[in-house]
Amino acid sequence: xxxxxxxxxxxxxxxxxxxxxxxxxxxxxxxxxxxxxxxxxxxxxxxxxxxxxxxxxxxxxxxxxxxxxxxxxxxxxxxxxxxxxxxxxxxxxxxxxxxxxxxxxxxxxxxxxxxxxxxxxxxxxxxxxxxxxxxxxxxxxxxxxxxxxxxxxxxxxxxxxxxxxxxxxxxxxxxxxxxxxxxxxxxxxxxxxxxxxxxxxxxxxxxxxxxxxxxxxxxxxxxxxxxxxxxxxxxxxxxxxxxxxxxxxxxxxxxxxxxxxxxxxxxxxxxxxxxxxxxxxxxxxxxxxxxxxxxxxxxxxxxxxxxxxxxxxxxxxxxxxxxxxxxxxxxxxxxxxxxxxxxxxxxxxxxxxxxxxxxxxxxxxxxxxxxxxxxxxxxxxxxxxxxxxxxxxxxxxxxxxxxxxxxxxxxxxxxxxxxxxxxxxxxxxxxxxxxxxxxxxxxxxxxxxxxxxxxxxxxxxxxxxxxxxxxxxxxxxxxxxxxxxxxxxxxxxxxxxxxxxxxxxxxxxxxxxxxxxxxxxxxxxxxxxxxxxxxxxxxxxxxxxxxxxxxxxxxxxxxxxxxxxxxxxxxxxxxxxxxxxxxxxxxxxxxxxxxxxxxxxxxxxxxxxxxxxxxxxxxxxxxxxxxxxxxxxxxxxxxxxxxxxxxxxxxxxxxxxxxxxxxxxxxxxxxxxxxxxxxxxxxxxxxxxxxxxxxxxxxxxxxxxxxxxxxxxxxxxxxxxxxxxxxxxxxxxx
Ligand code: CDP
Ligand code: MG
Numbered sequence: 095x096x097x098x099x100x101x102x103x104x105x106x107x108x109x110x111x112x113x114x115x116x117x118x119x120x121x122x123x124x125x126x127x128x129x130x131x132x133x134x135x136x137x138x139x140x141x142x143x144x145x146x147x148x149x150x151x152x153x154x155x156x157x158x159x160x161x162x163x164x165x166x167x168x169x170x171x172x173x174x175x176x177x178x179x180x181x182x183x184x185x186x187x188x189x190x191x192x193x194x195x196x197x198x199x200x201x202x203x204x205x206x207x208x209x210x211x212x213x214x215x216x217x218x219x220x221x222x223x224x225x226x227x228x229x230x231x232x233x234x235x236x237x238x239x240x241x242x243x244x245x246x247x248x249x250x251x252x253x254x255x256x257x258x259x260x261x262x263x264x265x266x267x268x269x270x271x272x273x274x275x276x277x278x279x280x281x282x283x284x285x286x287x288x289x290x291x292x293x294x295x296x297x298x299x300x301x302x303x304x305x306x307x308x309x310x311x312x313x314x315x316x317x318x319x320x321x322x323x324x325x326x327x328x329x330x331x332x333x334x335x336x337x338x339x340x341x342x343x344x345x346x347x348x349x350x351x352x353x354x355x356x357x358x359x360x361x362x363x364x365x366x367x368x369x370x371x372x373x374x375x376x377x378x379x380x381x382x383x384x385x386x387x388x389x390x391x392x393x394x395x396x397x398x399x400x401x402x403x404x405x406x407x408x409x410x411x412x413x414x415x416x417x418x419x420x421x422x423x424x425x426x427x428x429x430x431x432x433x434x435x436x437x438x439x440x441x442x443x444x445x446x447x448x449x450x451x452x453x454x455x456x457x458x459x460x461x462x463x464x465x466x467x468x469x470x471x472x473x474x475x476x477x478x479x480x481x482x483x484x485x486x487x488x489x490x491x492x493x494x495x496x497x498x499x500x501x502x503x504x505x506x507x508x509x510x511x512x513x514x515x516x517x518x519x520x521x522x523x524x525x526x527x528x529x530x531x532x533x534x535x536x537x538x539x540x541x542x543x544x545x546x547x548x549x550x551x552x553x554x555x556x557x558x559x560x561x562x563x564x565x566x567x568x569x570x571x572x573x574x575x576x577x578x579x580x581x582x583x584x585x586x587x588x589x590x591x592x593x594x595x596x597x598x599x600x601x602x603x604x605x606x607x608x609x610x611x612x613x614x615x616x617x618x619x620x621x622x623x624x625x626x627x628x629x630x631x632x633x634x635x636x637x638x639x640x641x642x643x644x645x646x647x648x649x650x651x652x653x654x655x656x657x658x659x660x661x662x663x664x665x666x667x668x669x670x671x672x673x674x675x676x677x678x679x680x681x682x683x684x685x686x687x688x689x690x691x692x693x694x695x696x697x698x699x700x701x702x703x704x705x706x707x708x709x710x711x712x713x714x715x716x717x718x719x720x721x722x723x724x725x726x727x728x729x730x731x732x733x734x735x736x737x738x739x740x741x742x743x744x745x746x747x748x749x750x751x752x753x754x755x756x757x758x759x760x761x762x763x764x765x766x767x768x769x770x771x772x773x774x775x776x777x778x779x780x781x782x783x784x785x786x787x788x789x790x791x792x793x794x795x796x797x798x799x800x801x802x803x804x805x806x807x808x809x810x811x812x813x814x815x816x817x818x819x820x821x822x823x824x825x826x827x828x
Contacts, residue, residue: 177257184222184255187215189359196220196357197227200303200334204327205354207347208338211361212508213469213515216338217248217307221280222256224303229334230279233302238285240313242268243436244467247443249273249282269606270635270702285315290606292322292557303334308467309347310339312540312569318550321566322557324351340466341504343537350568364514366476370527378479379407381524383414385477386457389522390429396474396519397456399464399512403483403498405435405639408459413645415457428454434468435461437639439694446470462501465508469515476513476521478506480534487545489574491753492582492737494546495780502538506530542571547579548609552588555595556603582737585804586613601713605706607631614734615710618718621726621733624710625719626670630731632703633669634776634788638762639695640672651690659764664790666731666776667724668764673699674721728774728790729800735774736801740786741794742771748786751797751809760785 184190189210199206210216221235229235239245249266258264265274267283274281283291285306291298298304306319320337327335337347337354344356375381382400389398402408412431419429432446450456450472458470462482484499501509506523513519523530554562562576583589586609588599595603602612611631618627633640643651658668658675672689676696679685686693710717720726740748740757746769748757757778759766763786765773772794775786794810 180255184215184219187219188213188362189215189219192357192359193219193223196359197223199355199357200224200336203355204331204333205335205337205351207344207351207354207356208336208359209344209356210338210340210359211363212340212466212511213471214359214361216340216359217244218252218255220305220336220338221282221303222252224334225280229302232332234278234300235280235303235305236288236298236301237280237282237305237307238288238316238319239282239467240285240308240311240316241436241463241467242284243434243438243443243463244308245282245284246273247447247468249280250444251447252280252282270698270705285313285319286606288319289315289322289553293553293603296557297330298323298326298333299330301333303336305336305338307338308340309337310341310343310466312538312542314541314545314547314550317540317542317568318554320350320568324566341508346568362515363511364516364518366510366514366518367520368510368523369520370523370530371525374526374529375479375524378481378524379411379414382477382479383411383418385522385524386415387418389475389477390455390457391426393475393520395455396517397450397458397470397472398475398477399458399460399470399473400477401462401464401479401482401509402459403481404461405437408433408435408461411459430454430456431459432456433459434463436463437637462505462509464512465505470512471516473512473515474517474519476509476519478509478521478523480506480523480525480529484538485541485545487575489572489578491750491755492546492578493750493753493755493778493784495778495784497780500525500529500534502535503530504537506534540569542567542569543575545575546582547571547575548582551576551579552583552595552599552603552609555583555589555593556600560593583609585737585801586610586734587803588613604709604713607635610734610737611635612734614731615706616713616715617733618730619715621730622718623720623723623727623730624715625717626721626727627730628703628706628710629673629699630666630670630727631706632699633673634666635702636695636699638787639692640669640699641762642690642692644690647690654688654690656764657689662765662768662770662791663724664728664765665763665788666790667727669788670721670727672696673703728792729796731790732774732792732796733800735776736797736804738775738777738786739792739797740773740775742769742773748773752804755784757784757786759789760787763787763789765789765791 189196196208208216208220217237217239221237224230224235239248245266245268249264250260253260253264256264261273261275262277264280265278265282267274267281267287269284269286304323306316306323309316323335326333335351337351339347344358348354348356371381379402382402386398386400400411402411412433415429415431419426428451430450434443434446446458446468447470456472458464458473464470480500481498482501482505483496485494486497486499487494510521510523513521551562554565559565563573580589580593583599584591584593586602588596588602588609590596598616601616602609605612605615607615611634615624615627615631618624641651641655658671663671672691673696676682676685676691681696681700683693685691686696707717739751741751743749748759749755750757759769759773760779770791772792773786773789774792776788777786779785779787797805797810798807
C-alpha cells in the first residue's frame with residue numbers, strides 16, 4: 095500500500111530482518127493487522143542505531159496475513175502507518191461511495207431511515223461521518239445497540255479507526271459499565287441505557303444526533319425509544335434522528351416517523367447456496383458439530399459460522415469439536431474455535447475478529463448476535479440449526495420464560511446472508527425445505543408483545559407518561575400485558591390505586607433492575623440488611639455463571655458448592671456466603687479456584703455491587719447489616735418476590751399460589767432435595783419442565799404481612815398452625 099511507504103525505514107528494515115528469526119516477538123492486534131515488537135540485547139548487535147537503553151527496539155508489522163512485512167524504528171511510526179492503513183480500509187466499505195449523499199440527506203431532513211445490508215458500515219462509519227462533518231461540535235453523537243457485546247466491540251473498533259483511546263473521544267455505556275468521559279463525542283450504548291438516560295436528560299440536550307441502530311431487532315427498549323425520540327423531534331427541531339436497520343422493513347419505520355425519507359445503501363452480496371436436510375434432525379447440536387467437521391474436511395478454505403441458542407450449547411459444541419479433533423493433529427488442518435455470546439468476557443470477544451492464519455479454518459460458534467449486530471469477515475459457510483432462545487410471557491399467569499423456539503423466515507434469511515459477504519458461500523440449514531416453507535413464521539414477533547412490561551411501565555411512569563394506553567407504540571403490547579404490569583407495580587407498592595407513581599416507586603425507578611429486584615433493595619432498608627441484600631442482588635444479576643463444574647471434577651465441584659448450602663439456608667443466602675467468603679480472602683483468585691467459583695463472574699458481581707451501593711446512597715438508604723438475622727434477609731427478598739411463591743404438593747412438585755401452575759425446584763438448587771413447604775423463587779426456566787431457579791424457604795405468614803394488597807389470610811390459611819400475629823397487618827414501605 096502506498097500509505098505504508100511513508101513510514102518505511104529501509105535501512106533499519108534490512109538490519110532487523112537479519113534478526114527476525116531469533117526473536118520471540120510480542121504480538122499486538124490492531125484491527126486486521128498484526129504488529130510484532132521485538133527487542134535484542136545491545137551487546138550482540140553493536141551496529142544498530144536504534145538503541146533504547148540497553149535494548150534495541152524494532153518493530154515488524156504485516157498489514158494482512160500474507161502481505162509484505164514492514165520494519166519500523168519506532169512504535170509510533172508503526173502505529174501511524176496503521177492509522178493510515180485503516181483510513182484506506184474505511185474507503186472500501188459499501189457505504190463509503192454514499193458518504194456525501196448521506197450527509198446531504200441528513201442536512202435536509204430531521205429524521206432519516208437508513209437501510210443497508212449487514213456489514214456495509216452503518217454502525218462504524220455513520221457516527222464518524224457525522225463527527226467529520228462537524229456535528230460533534232454541537233453535541234454528542236449517540237448510537238444505540240440492542241446488545242451489550244455489540245456496543246462494546248463497535249466502540250473499540252471506532253476508537254481504533256480514529257486512533258484514540260477507548261473511553262475518551264469514543265466510548266460506550268452498558269448496564270453497570272460506563273466507559274465514557276467528558277471528552278466523549280461518539281457514544282455507543284445499549285438501547286436500555288439510552289432509556290435510562292431519559293430519566294436524567296428527558297430532551298437528550300447533550301446530543302446533536304441520535305442514531306437508533308439495528309432497529310429491525312425490535313427489542314423492547316428500542317420500541318419504547320421510538321416513541322420517546324419521535325416526541326423529542328417535535329420540540330427540538332435541531333436534533334437529528336437516524337433510524338437504521340438491516341432488513342426490508344424500512345417502509346414501516348418511515349410510516350411510523352411521519353413519512354421520513356428512506357436512504358438505501360446498496361449492499362454487495364454474493365450468491366449463497368442453500369442446502370436443507372432431507373429429514374428433520376433429532377439432535378441439532380450433534381448435527382451441527384458433524385456438519386462443521388464435514389465442511390472442515392471436505393470444503394475449500396473459508397470460515398464457518400454456526401448459530402446456537404445460548405452459552406450452554408456453545409460450550410457443549412466447543413467441547414465436542416475439541417474432543418473429536420483431538421489426536422487428529424496433522425491429519426486435518428488447524429481449526430480455531432471462537433465462541434461468542436453476551437456474557438463472554440471482552441478480552442475473549444476480540445478473538446473472533448482476528449484474521450485466520452493461512453491453512454487454518456476459523457469456526458465461530460455464536461448466538462443470534464452474529465445475525466446482524468456483528469459482522470465477521472471471511473465467513474463462507476453458515477450452519478443454521480433454525481432455533482433461537484426467545485422470551486415468552488403469559489399475561490394470564492404472569493410467568494415469563496426463555497424458550498428455545500424456531501427462528502422466523504426473516505431471521506433464517508439474515509443468517510444465510512452472512513455466508514455471502516465477501517465471496518460466494520453456502521448455508522447448511524439443519525431443517526427441511528418443507529418446514530422452512532410451512533412451519534416458520536415470516537417475522538419474529540416484536541419483544542414488546544411477548545415480555546413482562548413491569549420495568550418499562552415503571553420507567554414511563556417516572557418520565558411522567560401516565561397514559562400508557564395511548565402511548566405511540568409502533569406495535570402496541572397486548573392490553574392484558576399492560577394491565578398485568580400495572581397490577582404488579584401496584585402490588586409492589588410502586589403505584590397507588592390511581593396508577594400514579596408513589597415515593598417508593600420513584601426510588602425503585604433509580605435502579606437499572608427489574609422492579610422486583612429494586613423493591614427487594616429498597617425493602618432492605620426496613621429490615622436493616624441493605625449490605626446483605628445489595629450483595630445478593632449483585633450476585634443474582636451476574637446470572638448463572640458463579641459456580642464452575644468441570645466435566646472431570648464434577649464430584650469435587652458439587653461438594654464445594656454444597657459447602658455454601660450448609661444448613662439449607664437457600665440459594666440466595668448461599669450466594670451471599672460465596673461473596674462474603676471471597677471478600678474475607680481479600681478477593682483471592684486462588685480461593686475461587688479451590689472452591690470451583692468463576693473468578694470472572696465474581697469480579698463482575700463486585701463491580702455491580704459497587705454501582706448498586708452508589709445508587710442506594712442516591713435514594714438515601716443507609717448501609718445496614720446483620721448477617722446472622724436470616725429471617726430479615728429472607729423477608730426483604732420476599733418483599734420483592736412475593737409474586738413468586740410456590741407451595742409443596744403431596745407428589746413432591748410445587749404449585750404457584752396465585753394463578754396455579756405446576757413447577758419444580760431446579761436440580762442445581764441447594765434445596766432440590768430438601769423440599770420446604772413454602773418457597774419463594776427468583777426465576778422460572780423451562781427445560782424438560784418448568785423449574786424454579788434460586789429458591790429460599792419462607793413462612794406463609796410473611797406473605798400477608800409483607801404483601802397485604804396481594805395475599806389475604808385465606809390464601810395461606812391451609813398453611814396449618816402458623817397464624818398471623820395481630821397488629822402486624824400492613825407493612826408496605828411507602
Ligand atoms: O453496521 P453494519 O452492519 O452496516 O457494518 P459495521 O458494523 O459498521 O461493519 C463495517 C466493517 O467493520 C465490517 O467489515 C466489519 O467486519 C468491521 N468491524 C470490525 O472489524 N470489528 C468490529 N468490532 C466491528 C466492525
Ligand atoms: Mg451494524
